[in-house]
Amino acid sequence: MRIGVLTGGGDCPGLNAVIRSVVRTAGAHYGSEVVGFRDGWRGLLENRSTPLDVAAVDGLLTRGGTTLGSARVAPEKLHAGIDEMKCTLDEHGIDVLIPIGGEGTLTAAHLLSEAGVPVVGIPKTIDNDIDGTDLTFGFDTAVSIATELIDRLHTTAESHQRVLLVEVMGRHAGWIALHAGLAAGAHLTLVPEEPFDVDEVVRLVCERFARGDSHVIGVVAEGAEPLPGQMAFRRGGVDEFGHRRFTGVTQQLGEELERRTGKEVRATVLGHVQRGGTPTSFDRVLATRFGLHATIAAHEGRTGQMVALRGTEIELVPLAHAVARLKTVTAERLAETRAFTG
Numbered sequence: 001m002r003i004g005v006l007t008g009g010g011d012c013p014g015l016n017a018v019i020r021s022v023v024r025t026a027g028a029h030y031g032s033e034v035v036g037f038r039d040g041w042r043g044l045l046e047n048r049s050t051p052l053d054v055a056a057v058d059g060l061l062t063r064g065g066t067t068l069g070s071a072r073v074a075p076e077k078l079h080a081g082i083d084e085m086k087c088t089l090d091e092h093g094i095d096v097l098i099p100i101g102g103e104g105t106l107t108a109a110h111l112l113s114e115a116g117v118p119v120v121g122i123p124k125t126i127d128n129d130i131d132g133t134d135l136t137f138g139f140d141t142a143v144s145i146a147t148e149l150i151d152r153l154h155t156t157a158e159s160h161q162r163v164l165l166v167e168v169m170g171r172h173a174g175w176i177a178l179h180a181g182l183a184a185g186a187h188l189t190l191v192p193e194e195p196f197d198v199d200e201v202v203r204l205v206c207e208r209f210a211r212g213d214s215h216v217i218g219v220v221a222e223g224a225e226p227l228p229g230q231m232a233f234r235r236g237g238v239d240e241f242g243h244r245r246f247t248g249v250t251q252q253l254g255e256e257l258e259r260r261t262g263k264e265v266r267a268t269v270l271g272h273v274q275r276g277g278t279p280t281s282f283d284r285v286l287a288t289r290f291g292l293h294a295t296i297a298a299h300e301g302r303t304g305q306m307v308a309l310r311g312t313e314i315e316l317v318p319l320a321h322a323v324a325r326l327k328t329v330t331a332e333r334l335a336e337t338r339a340f341t342g
């Protein structure tokens with residue numbers, strides 16, 4: 001059998017571990033060959049590939065990023081390019097394609113699957129917002145990095161009796177904010193799922209200082225927004241790929257808080273450091289198991305599906321189900337966090 005692999009969307013610690021796992025499982029268990037397509041869907045559209053053998057994936061278990069590269073392609077171009085992509089797959093004799101990506105990449109995978117291409121998807125994203133799987137690799141690494149950095153901000157904040165607002169990634173879902181906030185003992189957690197009440201944030205900050213606390217740490221997901229009409233808030237529209245452009249909610253909230261509380265406020269944006277570098281051991285294991293089970297599914301003809309973590313086991317779920325909605329933070333999980341950070 002010949003398997004095609006590509007990585008789409010934002011890079012994520014553990015992608016290389018998946019590639020290694022697919023290549024090693026295909027070679028050692030089945031004597032199959034693997035072809036990597038470069039830069040996500042663009043590699044299929046432009047017929048750019050590289051053969052992947054065991055030597056090519058040596059050392060990839062621990063390396064962050066993706067050795068295949070990743071790129072974004074406007075969804076319309078992808079819809080228009082289905083025949084071209086099928087031609088590329090035929091030319092390389094690909095029997096099953098394994099796309100590794102987030103909800104966007106998996107939506108495109110579903111599209112190809114509906115067009116008759118045998119596909120087994122592998123979910124990735126640091127945001128952990130893919131439905132149908134309990135977790136995605138990359139999330140644990142991002143939360144660990146964010147937690148360590150927030151820990152460090154506590155000491156500088158308390159030395160100056162400041163409010164420190166930390167912006168973490170999370171476009172539609174606040175999982176990183178929720179977990180890093182809880183792990184690092186933040187006093188406030190703002191997520192995209194629930195517009196925040198600026199009056200309430202002001203009250204919380206004033207109350208903490210009034211009772212003698214030394215500082216306030218607030219974790220803000222980049223996609224969080226204030227309730228309408230409560231403060232001036234710039235909107236950035238959407239980019240050419242349909243993604244919302246962020247305008248720095250944390251900085252804007254910081255300025256508002258400084259004005260209304262009289263306290264010094266500093267905003268820190270963690271940005272891409274959250275998804276750079278080596279994956280945690282948890283993510284290496286999850287990525288390796290995803291690669292193994294996707295390759296087994298490909299050889300058993302169980303296509304049109306995505307591997308998923310359910311409890312402690314890896315299962316297959318239909319791609320149609322996985323991309324039907326995003327997995328966002330529930331009211332119950334928010335309430336749990338608020339018991340400690342609100």
Ligand SMILES: Nc1ncnc2c1ncn2[C@@H]1O[C@H](COP(=O)(O)OP(=O)(O)O)[C@@H](O)[C@H]1O
Nearest residue numbers: 008009010072073075101102103104105107108
């Ligand atoms: N609705 C869609 N229909 C078809 N292709 C899509 C769709 N959404 C995204 N894609 C493709 O998948 C790529 C990756 O999606 P993106 O959302 O950027 O990352 P991720 O896979 O991490 O969610 C996009 O650049 C685009 O080519």
Ligand SMILES: O=P(O)(O)OC[C@H]1O[C@](O)(COP(=O)(O)O)[C@@H](O)[C@@H]1O
Nearest residue numbers: 009010102124125126127169170171
């Ligand atoms: O690479 P870019 O364009 O800066 O993307 C940033 C976005 O990618 C992410 O890191 C991951 O999102 P995806 O998994 O959907 O690619 C988001 O948290 C963040 O908003």
Ligand SMILES: [Mg+2]
Nearest residue numbers: 009102103104
């Ligand atoms: Mg996406």
